[in-house]
Amino acid sequence: MHELSIAMSIVEMAEEEAEHRGGVHVNAVHLKLGVLAGVVKDALLLSYQLACEGTDLQGSRLVIEEIAAVVYCPKCLGPRTLDSIQWFACPECRSPVSQVIHGRELQVVALEIQE
């Protein structure tokens, strides 16, 4: 369970950014989370609350946008969204696919701040 250390990194990043902007209050942190990032959404949400305790972000929300696995199909010559990460095959032509375009994201994209 590495979600707690990831949540702590998120809180740290948000705190730094808030300080950088003159000590603004953070209402929410927006995160992109890919299905191939190896991070469990529910565990991260729970960990986030724990990580916020006693920090300036206590009471803030973590808003997670889940990113599907998008791969490049060498046969269709285009991006395709996987039906399941248990099967790396093009959903249309069933060719095996290995080039991942999206799905590994673990990125803080925005902060909802109060000035």
Next chain:
Amino acid sequence: MSAQTRLVEVRQNVLKQNDIVARELRQQFHDAAVYVVSLVSSPGSGKTAFLEKTLTLLRSNYRVAALVGDLATENDAARLARSLVPVRQITTGTLCHLEAAMVRTALEGWKLDQLDFLFIENVGNLVCPASYDVGEDLRVVLLSVTEGEDKPLKYPTIFNTADVAVLTKMDLAEAVEFDSAAAACNIQRVRPGMTLLKVSSKNGAGMDDWLRYLAHGRHAYPPRLLSHLA
């Protein structure tokens, strides 16, 4: 959203710090021309036995060393020390995976340019190590025949981030009625095209293929950067 609140763009990778250190490590490894192989698997899959055998066999032709991650004990390092190559333990405490900074600290004082191979044994865990680049050139995922054929489907992310899969404890395959073909099929589903090797650390079967694979990887130096971590 009230009048005083607004959204500001940040766009920062959460694991940025780890990625930066991993990139620096990889550069350092390339400069020293040491081929770095990491091993990931669930606990009890035979990583340490496999590594001990590998180190012992490689030792006669190459200069090798190993780092081994474990939550609490130093038992693995003690076992690996029997292979008579330099071994260091990284005790992670409560942390379930190795991070690049831990590897960097553990390497202090070692002359990397005097090594041909460096092995990094991750903490036994099929989830968390998937997210952390430790600067390796080759990531090996191990699956023992006693774990069942469907492990790759249960942990697709770690299998997908690995470069090669090794089936271990093949000497037990018959006894546990392990279906090699099904395991291979499941591995290909989550990582099409991945090389699959079968070994027994106990009786040495398959170790020749594994050593050839390693030697080939090293001789093709500098190795390709891991595309999934770019």
